[in-house]
Structures are given as C-alpha cells and as structure tokens.
Amino acid sequence: MEKPIEDHLPPYRVRPRFQVVTEDNFGQLEEKVSKALKEEDAPCTGRVNPGYITLYLPTAEQHYWSPQLSITMDEVEEGTLLRGLYGPRPAVWTMFVFFYALLGFSILVIGIIGMANLSLEKSGAILWLVPLLVIAFLSLYLVAFFGQKAGHDQMVTLHQFLEESTGLNIDREHQEEAERIAT
Incomplete structure (x- = not known):
C-alpha cells in the first residue's frame, strides 16, 4: 500500500526542506522536469537552470501564501543529491x-x-x-x-509534481539516507 503524500512531506516548520539521492545525473533530472513542465496539463510552472530548479504554481492559482519549491543539485558518489526547500515567494x-x-x-x-x-x-x-x-x-x-498551513495543499501539489516528473520517492526514509550521504 502506498503512503499518503503527507508522509512524504516534512512536518510543519518554517521553510521545510528535504534531501534525496538519485542515480540520475543533472542533465537527466533537468530534462525530466523540463519535459513535465512543458506538458499542457502540468499543475506547476517553473524554471530549470543548470544545477537549480524552481517550481511554483500558475499565477492564476497563486495567493499571498502560495509556496514555491527551490531545488539544488549536487554531485555525490552515489549519483545526484537533490536538496529541496519549500518557502514563500522571495517578497x-x-x-x-x-x-x-x-x-x-x-x-x-x-x-x-x-x-x-x-x-x-x-x-x-x-x-x-x-x-x-x-x-x-x-x-x-x-x-x-x-x-504556511493555508499554502499546504499547494505544497502537496508541488511535491507530487516533483515526484511524478522525476520518478523519485521523496519520503522520510530516503531523506535520512540522503542526510547521511550529504555529511
């Protein structure tokens, strides 16, 4: 039985974060996310830059508390370490x-x-x-x-989009493994 998405997200806290390691390299991850963003029914919009991805909701769905997801990628021996940070818009x-x-x-x-x-x-x-x-x-x-609670459903949308577009399973068990690798 698959875990609910809430089990994958970090608990409520200011600017929640996650880490996960994947065997894919930068280019593969960037290509997967870019391809998913270009789909007509994509629930998110965003920017894909070398080593950095920013995901947010379409302007029509945004409200004052809408979150965005910033992802950085670092090379490690096991593949690529993705570090995600959920937070409000910079303003x-x-x-x-x-x-x-x-x-x-x-x-x-x-x-x-x-x-x-x-x-x-x-x-x-x-x-x-x-x-x-x-x-x-x-x-x-x-x-x-x-x-943050008002933007939680949108944070779930961003998280699901990332998991679906990359094929990653970003749950707490994988985050603990990534934290061990990152240190």
Missing part, C-alpha cells in the same frame, strides 16, 4: 525577515533605554513595551505558521 519571505528584525531591534533598543533609566534611578516604565513587542513577535510567527 513575502523578505517582508517577514524585515518585521522580525525590526521587532528584535526595537526590543533591544527599548531594553537598553529602560535598563539605563533604571540604573540612573529614573522611571523604567518604557520596559512595559518589551512584553508587547514579544507578543507582536510571537503573533508574527503565528501568522507565518497559519500562512
């Missing part, structure tokens, strides 16, 4: 990194100002902002988590 990822950095920097500055005021025996009331900023930080993380 979405950059926005979240910006807000995380802004909140972190704000917590640092407010903490320094508040502690300096306390050491000078002045009011440290500004330190009450720190828990609020931490709550904002955690809220941003939850928004990203629920956004």
Whole structure:
C-alpha cells in the first residue's frame, strides 16, 4: 500500500526542506522536469537552470501564501543529491525577515533605554513595551505558521509534481539516507 503524500512531506516548520539521492545525473533530472513542465496539463510552472530548479504554481492559482519549491543539485558518489526547500515567494519571505528584525531591534533598543533609566534611578516604565513587542513577535510567527498551513495543499501539489516528473520517492526514509550521504 502506498503512503499518503503527507508522509512524504516534512512536518510543519518554517521553510521545510528535504534531501534525496538519485542515480540520475543533472542533465537527466533537468530534462525530466523540463519535459513535465512543458506538458499542457502540468499543475506547476517553473524554471530549470543548470544545477537549480524552481517550481511554483500558475499565477492564476497563486495567493499571498502560495509556496514555491527551490531545488539544488549536487554531485555525490552515489549519483545526484537533490536538496529541496519549500518557502514563500522571495517578497513575502523578505517582508517577514524585515518585521522580525525590526521587532528584535526595537526590543533591544527599548531594553537598553529602560535598563539605563533604571540604573540612573529614573522611571523604567518604557520596559512595559518589551512584553508587547514579544507578543507582536510571537503573533508574527503565528501568522507565518497559519500562512504556511493555508499554502499546504499547494505544497502537496508541488511535491507530487516533483515526484511524478522525476520518478523519485521523496519520503522520510530516503531523506535520512540522503542526510547521511550529504555529511
């Protein structure tokens, strides 16, 4: 009995990854994916560059939380090591990194100002902002988590397309073997 696709995908986490080793070389993998992308009923679109593949959904099906799959290929003794990374479009990822950095920097500055005021025996009331900023930080993380859940079905589509186009079985057992080879 074949495992459901959810058993093949990494568990929920920020920017899930996978690794798998195949006997195919770069050219064979690139050709398989290119051929599958050119099919009329292909569920994905993408770009195939030497040693690098990016898969995403057609523009009409994309929403703010739509993922993309970036795949890099490296030669190893056993064949080719594929490393996949599911993530949001670069603009979405950059926005979240910006807000995380802004909140972190704000917590640092407010903490320094508040502690300096306390050491000078002045009011440290500004330190009450720190828990609020931490709550904002955690809220941003939850928004990203629920956004990833909103894009999960599309991530499954990308994963199935990769498995079907390359003939690979990318499940957790194969990922453990690939991690052993990669190290």
